[in-house]
Amino acid sequence: MMKQRDLWQELCSHENLYLAYKKARKHKTTKDYVIEFERDLQNNLNLLRSELLLHCYRPKPLVNFIIRDSKTRKISKSDFRDRIVHHALCNIIEPIFENTFIYDSFANRIGKGTLKAIKRFDYFKRKVSKNNTMPCYVLKADIKKYFENVNLPILMEIIKRKIKDSKVLWLIRKILKNCASQLGGGGESLFTYKKGMPLGNLTSQFFANIYLNELDNFIKYNLQVKYYIRYVDDFVILHSEKDTLQDYICKINKFLRQRLSIELHPDKSKIITLKHRLTFLGFRVFYYHRLLKKSNPRKMKSKFEVLKKEYKDKRIDYDTIYDFFEGWFAYAKHANTYKLRKKIAVEIGKEFTNEISTKEINRMSKRS
Numbered sequence: 612m613m614k615q616r617d618l619w620q621e622l623c624s625h626e627n628l629y630l631a632y633k634k635a636r637k638h639k640t641t642k643d644y645v646i647e648f649e650r651d652l653q654n655n656l657n658l659l660r661s662e663l664l665l666h667c668y669r670p671k672p673l674v675n676f677i678i679r680d681s682k683t684r685k686i687s688k689s690d691f692r693d694r695i696v697h698h699a700l701c702n703i704i705e706p707i708f709e710n711t712f713i714y715d716s717f718a719n720r721i722g723k724g725t726l727k728a729i730k731r732f733d734y735f736k737r738k739v740s741k742n743n744t745m746p747c748y749v750l751k752a753d754i755k756k757y758f759e760n761v762n763l764p765i766l767m768e769i770i771k772r773k774i775k776d777s778k779v780l781w782l783i784r785k786i787l788k789n790c791a792s793q794l795g796g797g798g799e800s801l802f803t804y805k806k807g808m809p810l811g812n813l814t815s816q817f818f819a820n821i822y823l824n825e826l827d828n829f830i831k832y833n834l835q836v837k838y839y840i841r842y843v844d845d846f847v848i849l850h851s852e853k854d855t856l857q858d859y860i861c862k863i864n865k866f867l868r869q870r871l872s873i874e875l876h877p878d879k880s881k882i883i884t885l886k887h888r889l890t891f892l893g894f895r896v897f898y899y900h901r902l903l904k905k906s907n908p909r910k911m912k913s914k915f916e917v918l919k920k921e922y923k924d925k926r927i928d929y930d931t932i933y934d935f936f937e938g939w940f941a942y943a944k945h946a947n948t949y950k951l952r953k954k955i956a957v958e959i960g961k962e963f964t965n966e967i968s969t970k971e972i973n974r975m976s977k978r979s
Contacts, residue, residue, distance in 0.1 A: 619778040622703045623663045628656050631698035635691060644691045659692055666781065668696070670789040673809055687790075687809030697813045700782060705817060707773050712820065713827045718843040719816040725892045726945055728842050732849075732896065735838040736885055739849045743898055749889055750848040750856040752863075752880035754823075754873050757844035758815065759807050762872040763787050766822050786814050806872075819843060822871065829866050834859060842892055849885075856882050894946055901946040908951060911939055919962065932959075933968035 621627060632652075636645050648655055662668040673687040689697065712720065717728035740747035754760075767784070774780060790809050808815040823841065830836045830848070836859070838849040850856050860882075864875050883889050885898060895902040918935060921927045936959060943952055 618703055618774070618776040622699055622779060622782070623660055625656070625660065627699050627702055628660055628695065631695045631702060632656060634698045634702075635694040642691075648691055655692070656695075659695065663696070663782070666778075668782070668785065670696070670785060673790070673812075675809075685809075686811040688811055693789075694813065696782070697786065700779070700786070701813060701817050704774060704779065708817075708821055708824075711773070712824055713831055715840045716820065716824065716827055716842075717840065719820060725842065726942075728840055728892055729894060729896070729901070729945065731840055732847065732891060735840070735849045736898065739838055739851055740885060740898075743885075746851055747885035748850055748853045748856055749883050749885060750850070750859060750880070751883060751889060751891065752846055752848075752860070753876050754844040754867070755876040757873065758810055758819065760873045761806060761808050761819070761822055763791060763805055763807075765870075765872060766818060769821055769825065770818075787818075790815065816843075825871060826863070826867065829870075830859075830863065833866075834862060845892065847891060853882055893942075903943060903946045903948060903951075907943075911955075915958075929963060929966040930968050930970070932963070933970065937970075 632648075636649075639645050659668070670693045671690040673689055675685055675687050677685055709720070715731060717723040717725070717731070736747055736749075737743075739745070766787070767780075770783060771780065774783075787808070790812065791805070791807060808818060820843075823844065826846075827839075827841060830839050836848055836850075840847050848856060848859060850859075860875070860880065867873050867875065889896045890904060893904050893907060895904060914935065918927065918932050922929070922932060936955070940952055940955075
């Protein structure tokens, strides 16, 4: 007989907490709070482990800040040691839920992401339109104020179907209660304020997938939709008949309201023909080509101006600028942006004529 896993002991193990710490510090090794934690790393991890094992762990209040780009969003940041706990939790329970997720859910999953979702969309549009010889309609939809309206008691009921360990459930409640109290609740009751998860937290992203996995299964298995893609709360369904998609909208909205206590955004949920421009996951999608959203180059250029000033003030080095543009070029090349990328590369070359990044040096040394 196979021995039953002790999820709580796995979560609190030295090995798991150290792995969680490594994940939490990724790309943040120069941050003051990481350096401070690492000054007494082993004792800090041991203390965190003791607090979890003794059930006296208390997450700190979230730090909120506003981001203004295409829309204004409130981002909430957890304390570094709380982020370690979030990673430790996800390390253990994510593989359990991963087996329940459908193939075409692309957000916050290993081997998925926006570019894979766009490629899948390209494959679907060719299938439905029979290589652009038949009509193809796209239902493009998202959830109205999704993160603000996630119903926490419903979320816990979904989680409890797969997680039976009472101590792991205690920790999940702790994290959700801390989030809910920041968004407008408080008090001693777990769900004094029953709705909402903050943007910017690892656990929020993961729980968001668990919550909408209910929708995924309804669409794939109840409605038996073949051509469906979801990325967080944005999703598309492709079909050859507009009336069928209209019927889906009614059935999906009814399911969301009754089962998950959320609803489709009335202004952002619409049916579009494939012949018209479709904006999806940062790209303007046409049948034979893709363009970046108009806001993307604007934001990139604005960020470039900030980086140039920080570089001039010696607050960052050239490696920071190189890393930013390496990521942007990798993303932009998936759209028809050859001329734009060439123009930006020329501007970078003029601005930083005598600079070379650590990555470039390492590449050259490997070749020689």
